[in-house]
Amino acid sequence: MSSLPRVVLLAGGGGxxxxxxxxTGLLQQVAPLVVTNPGDDFEHLGLLVCPDTDxxxxxxxxxxxxxxxxxxxxxxxxxxxxxxxxxxxxxFSLGDRDIALHLMRRAxxxxxxTLTEVTHDLLARLGVExxxxxxxxxxxxxxxxxxxxxxxxxxxxxxTRGCAPQIKxxxxxxxxxxxxxxxLLSFMAAGCDCVILGPSNPYLSLAPIxxxxxxxxALSQVGVIAAVSxxxxxxxxxxxxAKIMGEKGLQPTAASWxxxxxxxxxxxxxxxxxxxxxxxxxxxxxxxxxxxxxxxxVMTNSKHKEALAQRIVTEALRRD
Numbered sequence: 001m002s003s004l005p006r007v008v009l010l011a012g013g014g015g016x017x018x019x020x021x022x023x024t025g026l027l028q029q030v031a032p033l034v035v036t037n038p039g040d041d042f043e044h045l046g047l048l049v050c051p052d053t054d055x056x057x058x059x060x061x062x063x064x065x066x067x068x069x070x071x072x073x074x075x076x077x078x079x080x081x082x083x084x085x086x087x088x089x090x091x092f093s094l095g096d097r098d099i100a101l102h103l104m105r106r107a108x109x110x111x112x113x114t115l116t117e118v119t120h121d122l123l124a125r126l127g128v129e130x131x132x133x134x135x136x137x138x139x140x141x142x143x144x145x146x147x148x149x150x151x152x153x154x155x156x157x158x159x160t161r162g163c164a165p166q167i168k169x170x171x172x173x174x175x176x177x178x179x180x181x182x183x184l185l186s187f188m189a190a191g192c193d194c195v196i197l198g199p200s201n202p203y204l205s206l207a208p209i210x211x212x213x214x215x216x217x218a219l220s221q222v223g224v225i226a227a228v229s230x231x232x233x234x235x236x237x238x239x240x241x242a243k244i245m246g247e248k249g250l251q252p253t254a255a256s257w258x259x260x261x262x263x264x265x266x267x268x269x270x271x272x273x274x275x276x277x278x279x280x281x282x283x284x285x286x287x288x289x290x291x292x293x294x295x296x297x298v299m300t301n302s303k304h305k306e307a308l309a310q311r312i313v314t315e316a317l318r319r320d
């Protein structure tokens with residue numbers, strides 16, 4: 001067994017993918033396991049598309065489109081253009097390289113492999129070693145949006161509707177029957193020094209993972225559980241989080257985010273990571289008894305990503 005510190009990262013959305021990329025530069029210092037959000041997964045044109053998992057795969061292999069923050073770099077769009085010409089659904093932008101990965105995923109699943117096994121194979125084909133990436137569960141968990149415009153699948157809300165409908169309730173369909181990935185449980189059973197909840201949307205990216213039956217109980221056995229704020233300076237780095245918080249009557253602040261996380265997962269998180277822009281908020285949280293690390297959390301390049309991963313792990317080990 002490796003004597004390196006063992007770290008689990010829950011990676012949902014773009015923020016989680018960026019932090020996962022940071023760990024690629026720390027593989028001589030840390031033994032990480034990246035766990036991805038299954039709530040966005042859906043079938044499209046007969047292919048299983050796993051947007052959050054794929055964003056992590058592309059991020060850690062330096063194949064992600066840096067402009068969009070998702071999908072492949074150096075992408076071409078011939079298949080999508082032909083699908084549209086033939087009258088097919090063109091609402092979801094899949095590039096040619098992206099489709100190739102989905103075809104290989106479909107072939108692996110059709111051959112009887114689990115989603116975890118297929119993800120492992122794809123990661124290896126992308127040239128990544130030493131940084132395992134697994135879905136939170138091999139069973140289906142789907143985010144379903146109950147909105148003012150009715151009930152809809154996540155991708156309809158997120159892509160087709162552009163997050164415009166007001167959310168009334170979020171359902172993580174299948175979570176009560178799903179179980180945490182066996183590879184995650186085995187990793188933690190062998191020793192885990194820290195769990196990190198990436199700077200991800202708590203409702204759309206982290207909750208589908210943490211809603212899985214037995215997941216919170218399993219993670220709570222780890223001594224240090226850190227959560228990185230996806231809110232910096234009063235706004236979300238990216239995505240609809242600020243809008244969703246507003247619909248809940250909350251201000252998009254790091255303090256509001258932390259309070260929401262405490263309500264959703266009481267006594268789970270014991271290390272809060274806030275950006276330097278929220279230093280005043282951090283002081284208020286410390287005055288209330290919270291342990292808070294303040295550092296640069298905005299990740300615009302690989303150096304920033306590695307530095308944030310290093311700071312969190314260093315602080316977690318100091319407190320373990």
